[in-house]
Amino acid sequence: METIQLLVGASATVIASLIAASVTFLVAVFTKESKISEFRQTWIDELRNDLSEFVGIWYFLSHEFEDAAKRPEFISSREFWVGLKPEVLRVEQLQARIELRLNPAEHVELTKQLQALAKLESFIGQPFASRKDAINRFITESQRVLGVEWRVVKRGEPTYRWVKRLSLAAVIVALVALAWLAGLAEHIGSAP
Numbered sequence: 001m002e003t004i005q006l007l008v009g010a011s012a013t014v015i016a017s018l019i020a021a022s023v024t025f026l027v028a029v030f031t032k033e034s035k036i037s038e039f040r041q042t043w044i045d046e047l048r049n050d051l052s053e054f055v056g057i058w059y060f061l062s063h064e065f066e067d068a069a070k071r072p073e074f075i076s077s078r079e080f081w082v083g084l085k086p087e088v089l090r091v092e093q094l095q096a097r098i099e100l101r102l103n104p105a106e107h108v109e110l111t112k113q114l115q116a117l118a119k120l121e122s123f124i125g126q127p128f129a130s131r132k133d134a135i136n137r138f139i140t141e142s143q144r145v146l147g148v149e150w151r152v153v154k155r156g157e158p159t160y161r162w163v164k165r166l167s168l169a170a171v172i173v174a175l176v177a178l179a180w181l182a183g184l185a186e187h188i189g190s191a192p
Helices: 002-068 078-083 085-101 108-118 128-155 158-190
Strands: none
Touching: 002 085, 002 108, 002 128, 002 158, 078 085, 085 108, 108 128
């Protein structure tokens, strides 16, 4: 009987230290993954802001080019381009900001469409439907990328999901082990 009490005492100590270590590990993982999700959400918000500003300025410039195309001599004048300098510069800045936020391996299509739209002069003289189609494809692809990233935030980072599943499995194993030990203790206690 003394051996069983020593075994139970030692087991309780080991189990308590395992629980404490597990809790410490889980808190560290969840804190880190929570911070990564927070950074990802900030990245999504800033990307959305840059994309929407890019689209807004692009619409403005597109209409300016459409009006100027009716006067070919004006579109090639310095006055026309100087008048649009702040907007053209902002489009270039936004293009750079957006491209630097995108992963070239993951966001190939969005990057390609962004680069095409940023070549503003290529849209001079194009019909409105063609310009509208190009910007709509860009908006659709932007929404797809933002949606994918939002789903990652909503579900949690991959490490978080993995640790969460592993923790659930550990809890189930621990409950089964406790039930087994309780049955064993009852069996040993009722033995003659």
